[in-house]
Amino acid sequence: MRLLRRIWALAAVPTVSILLALLLGSLLIIASSLATEKALNPLLPLVAYESLLQGATGLSFIDVTGGVISFAPSINPEQAGRALTNTLAAAAPLVLTGLAVGVGFKAGLFNIGGTGQVLVGGFVAGLVGGMVAQQPVPIAVTIAILAGALGGAIYGFIPGALKAFTGAHEVVSTIMLNSLASFVIVGLVNDIFKIVGPSFARTADVGNAAMPIVFGRNGNLGIFIVLALVGLTYVLIYRTPLGFEIRTVGANPSAARYAGMSPRRLIVLTMSLCGMFAGLAGAFEILSLGYYPAVFGTTIGFGGITVALLGRAHPVGILLAALLLGAMRAGAPSMQITAKIPIEIIDVIQGLILLFLAAEAVIRRLMRGRAAPVTPGELGTVSKSYGETTV
Amino acid sequence: MTESVPESVTAPVPESVTAPALEMRGITKSYPGVVANNGIDLQVRPGEIHALLGENGAGKSTLMNILYGLATPDSGEILLDGTPVAIKGPSDAIARGISMVHQHFMLVPVLSVAENILLGAETMANPIFLDREEAHRRIVELGTRFGFDIDPDVKVGSLSVGWQQRVEILKALYRQARILVLDEPTAVLTPQETKEIFAVLRRLADEGHSIIFISHKLYEVLEIADRITVIRRGKVVGSRIPSETDEDDLAALMVGRNVQLVVDRGESHPGEPALIVSDLRVADDRGHEVVNGMSFEVRKGEILGVAGVAGNGQEELVEALTGLRRPTSGAVSLTGHDVTGSGPRELQRRGMSFVPGDRHRFGLVLSFPLADNLVLTQYDEAPFTRGFLRNDDAIAEWAKRAIAEYDIRTPSATVPASTLSGGNQQKAIVAREFSRKLSALVLDQPTRGLDVGSIEFIHRQVIAKRDEGAAILLVSAELDEVLELSDRIAVVYRGEIVALVDGPTAEREEIGLLMAAGRRSIPPVETEAGAGAGGSAVPG
Numbered sequence: 054m055r056l057l058r059r060i061w062a063l064a065a066v067p068t069v070s071i072l073l074a075l076l077l078g079s080l081l082i083i084a085s086s087l088a089t090e091k092a093l094n095p096l097l098p099l100v101a102y103e104s105l106l107q108g109a110t111g112l113s114f115i116d117v118t119g120g121v122i123s124f125a126p127s128i129n130p131e132q133a134g135r136a137l138t139n140t141l142a143a144a145a146p147l148v149l150t151g152l153a154v155g156v157g158f159k160a161g162l163f164n165i166g167g168t169g170q171v172l173v174g175g176f177v178a179g180l181v182g183g184m185v186a187q188q189p190v191p192i193a194v195t196i197a198i199l200a201g202a203l204g205g206a207i208y209g210f211i212p213g214a215l216k217a218f219t220g221a222h223e224v225v226s227t228i229m230l231n232s233l234a235s236f237v238i239v240g241l242v243n244d245i246f247k248i249v250g251p252s253f254a255r256t257a258d259v260g261n262a263a264m265p266i267v268f269g270r271n272g273n274l275g276i277f278i279v280l281a282l283v284g285l286t287y288v289l290i291y292r293t294p295l296g297f298e299i300r301t302v303g304a305n306p307s308a309a310r311y312a313g314m315s316p317r318r319l320i321v322l323t324m325s326l327c328g329m330f331a332g333l334a335g336a337f338e339i340l341s342l343g344y345y346p347a348v349f350g351t352t353i354g355f356g357g358i359t360v361a362l363l364g365r366a367h368p369v370g371i372l373l374a375a376l377l378l379g380a381m382r383a384g385a386p387s388m389q390i391t392a393k394i395p396i397e398i399i400d401v402i403q404g405l406i407l408l409f410l411a412a413e414a415v416i417r418r419l420m421r422g423r424a425a426p427v428t429p430g431e432l433g434t435v436s437k438s439y440g441e442t443t444v
Numbered sequence: 445m446t447e448s449v450p451e452s453v454t455a456p457v458p459e460s461v462t463a464p465a466l467e468m469r470g471i472t473k474s475y476p477g478v479v480a481n482n483g484i485d486l487q488v489r490p491g492e493i494h495a496l497l498g499e500n501g502a503g504k505s506t507l508m509n510i511l512y513g514l515a516t517p518d519s520g521e522i523l524l525d526g527t528p529v530a531i532k533g534p535s536d537a538i539a540r541g542i543s544m545v546h547q548h549f550m551l552v553p554v555l556s557v558a559e560n561i562l563l564g565a566e567t568m569a570n571p572i573f574l575d576r577e578e579a580h581r582r583i584v585e586l587g588t589r590f591g592f593d594i595d596p597d598v599k600v601g602s603l604s605v606g607w608q609q610r611v612e613i614l615k616a617l618y619r620q621a622r623i624l625v626l627d628e629p630t631a632v633l634t635p636q637e638t639k640e641i642f643a644v645l646r647r648l649a650d651e652g653h654s655i656i657f658i659s660h661k662l663y664e665v666l667e668i669a670d671r672i673t674v675i676r677r678g679k680v681v682g683s684r685i686p687s688e689t690d691e692d693d694l695a696a697l698m699v700g701r702n703v704q705l706v707v708d709r710g711e712s713h714p715g716e717p718a719l720i721v722s723d724l725r726v727a728d729d730r731g732h733e734v735v736n737g738m739s740f741e742v743r744k745g746e747i748l749g750v751a752g753v754a755g756n757g758q759e760e761l762v763e764a765l766t767g768l769r770r771p772t773s774g775a776v777s778l779t780g781h782d783v784t785g786s787g788p789r790e791l792q793r794r795g796m797s798f799v800p801g802d803r804h805r806f807g808l809v810l811s812f813p814l815a816d817n818l819v820l821t822q823y824d825e826a827p828f829t830r831g832f833l834r835n836d837d838a839i840a841e842w843a844k845r846a847i848a849e850y851d852i853r854t855p856s857a858t859v860p861a862s863t864l865s866g867g868n869q870q871k872a873i874v875a876r877e878f879s880r881k882l883s884a885l886v887l888d889q890p891t892r893g894l895d896v897g898s899i900e901f902i903h904r905q906v907i908a909k910r911d912e913g914a915a916i917l918l919v920s921a922e923l924d925e926v927l928e929l930s931d932r933i934a935v936v937y938r939g940e941i942v943a944l945v946d947g948p949t950a951e952r953e954e955i956g957l958l959m960a961a962g963r964r965s966i967p968p969v970e971t972e973a974g975a976g977a978g979g980s981a982v983p984g
Contacts, residue, residue: 288833292834293834294823294824294829294834297834304811304812305805305809305810305811307805308805308806308807308809308820310768310788310806311766311768311788311798311800311806311807311821312788312821312823313767313787313788313789313792314789315787
């Protein structure tokens with residue numbers, strides 16, 4: 054009972070944010086029906102969310118035909134297997150980029166550099182994967198994944214070291230490093246690592262280093278690695294002395310120094326760890342794709358911010374939040390086909406969730422007394438870190 | 445005094461004559477697990493300074509929060525001038541003439557005095573622009589009326605703490621407060637500033653304002669209050685008039701048992717020097733040298749007190765000794781090892797414990813559970829860490845023991861440290877730092893802001909540690925505390941030790957002079973004995 058209450062205290066604001074975002078999203082969907090169907094269709098959101106759910110899980114609860122809603126739960130086992138695999142595959146990289154932001158929150162750091170770290174991790178994994186393409190699968194995959202993780206870690210180490218030794222704020226430096234990574238990598242692929250043959254610039258095939266499929270059409274090894282990492286991260290943060298140090302630095306850097314911890318070391322370490330998570334996400338994406346394309350547009354880096362905030366920077370919360378966003382991504386095509394709603398509505402809803410999360414105080418007022426205040430809130434950590442003097 | 449006025453000045457005015465400006469009747473407020481206020485009655489008359497006395501966590505803050513509309517009572521009523529009112533929130537309270545001056549000032553340092561006062565109570569010339577001239581005129585007028593001339597254009601950040609407090613009071617007066625609540629107003633003031641603020645308060649009361657004065661300091665309450673209400677564990681346990689009570693009586697009422705205001709320190713048996721500091725120089729954040737070559741030693745089993753007006757290098761000295769700040773030159777040795785420039789971790793390994801002056805900044809992580817705070821400096825040692833993992837069972841067990849041994853009042857070891865009262869937070873730090881195997885102990889303001897019960901407890905623990913052979917350095921802005929505990933006293937002035945005197949025979953006045961002027965004054969002709977003739981004093 055007490056555990057339930059504690060979970061609710063943590064989950065209340067994210068839950069309400071999701072519901073409000075879906076509600077507001079449904080208004081947008083109704084409005085969009087004006088353009089597509091030339092008439093207001095108040096039932097369209099139901100149709101849309103229904104097909105979204107079905108596309109993501111294979112489950113169906115209601116039947117909307119001819120303007121009549123009827124409750125008709127059904128499940129299509131074949132579709133369910135495919136849909137759930139899609140959801141997991143879409144969620145896995147988001148869990149990683151979520152951890153890349155969430156673990157940073159624990160140390161009082163706001164890692165906006167997920168995008169850059171994903172690109173570097175993916176690029177390094179793609180390059181190294183191309184080099185080991187002829188090696189036996191286990192060796193090739195392991196080397197390529199580790200290379201991607203290392204690449205991301207180094208790209209996280211840079212803003213960490215800048216913060217620890219010069220006081221440069223990580224928000225500013227990681228944003229700049231994002232641009233740097235995307236432009237430099239485009240140049241590198243176009244001018245140096247481009248292979249002859251394909252109609253667009255890309256690196257060599259990763260061959261045997263391609264992400265092994267373990268089940269279904271796209272149930273890859275990465276999903277299992279991610280699950281293991283969620284467990285390991287939980288243990289690291291809450292059950293080890295190092296995790297205690299990271300949390301102490303995040304909550305009160307002065308007390309950390311007093312207690313004999315080294316905030317500098319911990320900031321560098323945590324940022325490297327965050328970069329490693331994002332780098333892994335990039336590696337998984339590229340190794341699934343099979344090569345690194347010069348223009349690799351990815352939103353999972355920023356998606357990680359939503360995931361981390363929605364998941365309250367807790368590894369389990371991040372897992373659940375990533376599953377939700379992954380499900381939305383996996384179900385979106387089916388929604389587009391059935392309800393004729395542009396797939397981008399998913400990004401709109403995701404943006405709305407973030408907006409409501411940021412307006413935590415407003416949400417709390419709406420549901421005053423329902424949830425105990427959580428201290429320090431993740432956004433509180435963030436805003437605090439702006440005013441903080443360097444260690 | 446004429447025959448037509450029968451009452452003496454100090455006697456309480458009969459109720460029939462003056463209706464109370466404020467009356468709180470049967471206020472009860474429960475929080476989960478604790479009854480913070482249990483049927484509290486409080487009457488404050490116009491022109492009265494009414495002191496509210498109670499231990500940390502006795503329920504004073506809850507009562508004042510209810511008055512200020514920050515909390516709603518479960519039962520009971522509030523009457524202003526005899527009329528029942530429902531106070532809906534701070535703005536409603538202010539509109540009804542109730543103002544609060546918080547212990548931590550709510551001022552914007554970069555704004556001027558006038559701008560700070562106007563914030564939230566803007567005097568408008570028209571719907572768009574402020575009427576600055578009118579505002580200035582009123583501020584100056586209020587200041588003159590209550591005896592402090594203040595320039596409304598000065599930036600608040602450049603004012604001393606004492607003057608900032610006056611700005612807070614002005615802020616309340618500008619909002620036409622009739623009832624002023626001051627929450628431990630003297631905690632941050634020097635004795636001189638305290639005296640000045642008391643004059644201001646007396647003047648306010650003479651003009652008919654009612655003042656509720658919250659404090660831990662018994663002698664201050666006796667000095668300023670017309671009436672004293674004592675609260676213990678959510679209940680009013682007594683009401684006193686200063687002329688009919690004394691410190692011991694009040695302390696006993698507050699704590700519920702007889703309290704030794706001055707602990708029996710017994711004999712000390714100093715051994716060899718454990719902490720040796722030679723020609724230490726330390727710079728502050730701006731690079732100014734604020735510790736100018738201090739040399740002293742603390743022997744095992746002795747308490748060396750450091751007396752001085754705040755800001756004479758004590759803070760930097762403590763930070764340098766505990767590894768938080770690197771000295772610019774000089775040497776520090778701890779039990780024979782050179783530890784100059786060592787960090788906190790290395791010092792802790794060598795047996796140094798430190799009770800920091802700012803417990804919220806350094807001593808605790810307020811958002812963490814109490815149990816985590818109790819291992820903040822030992823989390824990575826056995827038995828709290830086993831292999832790669834924390835040993836939560838061992839931590840919980842130690843927390844249970846610490847809570848019992850050090851009388852930390854808390855619902856459980858898992859609540860955040862922020863929910864504890866100041867005294868219990870300090871006890872938690874003391875529990876943590878005193879339970880380590882220690883050779884030297886640095887105490888920085890160990891009892892700041894605590895009630896008499898907690899002070900007594902912590903002083904006893906300090907004496908016990910001394911008797912176990914620890915070398916203790918005690919830095920405190922409370923001269924009384926230094927005098928009560930120290931075996932020797934080092935007086936610091938402008939970053940130097942200007943005198944080292946024997947503790948038990950030290951004269952309060954002599955130390956006070958040394959603190960204020962850095963030297964013993966040349967004895968005036970009319971004094972019978974020279975102040976410097978103590979004989980025990982050896983200039984550092």
